[in-house]
Amino acid sequence: MSTGDVLVYFGDKVVLDDGCTGQVRFIGELVGKKEICYGIELTTGKGKNNGTLDGVTYFKVKSKTQLTGRLVTRSKIQKTMRTSQSSRYTIDQNVVIKGVLTGVVRYVGVPTFATSTKVHYGIELHEPKGDNDGSKRGQKYFTCAAKHGIFVSNESSLTSNEEFEQAKLNRKQGMRMSQTSIVTKTTESFKDEVNEKDKDKDKNKDKDKDKDKESPKLTLSENRKLPMAKSNDSPSKAKASTTKSSVNANANANTNTNTNTNTNASTSIIVNVNTPSLPPRRMSQPKIISTCSAKKSKTHTRTQTVFQGTRLTRTQSKLSATAKGDSHHSG
Known part of the structure; x- marks a missing residue:
């Protein structure tokens, strides 16, 4: 890289082609000249001025008795070194002001209107949004169109075009990263929920397994040994209880009495037994008909079992014949 390609900043220490050394105090145009010049306050060597040329003050030197200032072109500067006083931006750099206005640096130094030694930047804007044409309080610092010039003393409000573009790119990447992180977090939260x-x-399955282990399962033989509920009592018990209740409840209604006035009466009772519900595929239970003598030992008791719906005509005829025979013997 040649010497001319190295940028020179306000506040840099430089070595001139004649061996003189000094520090940069001004960068900009000279009145009546279009070439960019650098104002150097010399620390070694012989100077030519005190920063004023042809009645125009471009910079000020510390010494009041000696001429320690020189105005040179870029080709006279052989070496440059950055210092703690070096500015961030230099001549002909594209900058962005407060992220809104864009322009090119045309002047770097401490103008005569400044109230402090703080460095100022004279910027030519790309749009007519400035407040001057490069002149201020009667002195020309740089050349630009009307309302295209502005002076900025706060470096924090400036950003180089490269930095601005990089910042835009970083913001875009940051937005992408944030969107990616949001999607990732959403996916991770969904996975966590699942x-x-x-x-x-x-856990519920484990609880169910624990409950199954705690509650003992009965085998088939143990189930057979368990007592049956009242509703599941054996048919014979149900049959006996039903027969007893039906006999007590319907004794007067189902009793047929054949009485002779001169003889002992013989009573025939027919009892209809209501059988309980039996398991399927079994035949219906038969009716029980009881014939009993109420008073005398001569009455015969017979119990015959017939199926439901059969009339006992023979039994009734024998009973009537027996009653007649008894009446004849008594006569």
């Missing part, structure tokens, strides 16, 4: 649900299901 995992929690699966864990809850597993």
Whole structure:
């Protein structure tokens, strides 16, 4: 890289082609000249001025008795070194002001209107949004169109075009990264919810298994040994209880009495037994008909079992014949 390609900043220490050394105090145009010049306050060597040329003050030197200032072109500067006083931006750099206005640096130094030694930047704007044409308080610092010039003393409000473009790129990448992180977080939260649900299901399954282990399962033989409920009593018990209740309840209604006035009466009782419900595929239970003598030992008691719906005509005829015979013997 040649010497001319190295940028020179306000506040840099430089070495001139004649061996003189000094520090940069001004960068800009000279009145009546279009070439960029650098104002150097010399620390070694012989100077030519005190920063004023042809009645125009471009910079000020510390010494009041000696001429320690020189105005040179870029080709006279052989070496340059940055210092703690070096500015961030230099001549002909594209900058962005407060992220809104864009322009080119045309002047770097401490103008005569400044109230401090703080460095000022004279910027030619790309749009007519400035407040001067490069002149201020009667002195020309740089050349630009009307309302295209502005002076900025706060470096924090400036950003180089490269830095601005990089910042834009970083913001875009940051937005992409944030969107990616949001999607990633959403996916991770969804996975966490699914995992929690699966864990809850597993816990419920484990609880069910523990309950099954705690509650003993009865074998088939043990189930057979368990006592049956009242509703599941054996048909014979149900049959006996039903027969007893039906006999007590319907004794007067189902009793047929054949009485002779001169003889002992013989009573025939027909009892209809209501059988309980039996298991399927079994025949209906038969009716029980009881014939008993109420008073005398001569009455015969017979119990015959017939199926439901059959009339006992023979039994009735024998009973009537027996009653007649008894009446004849008594006569």
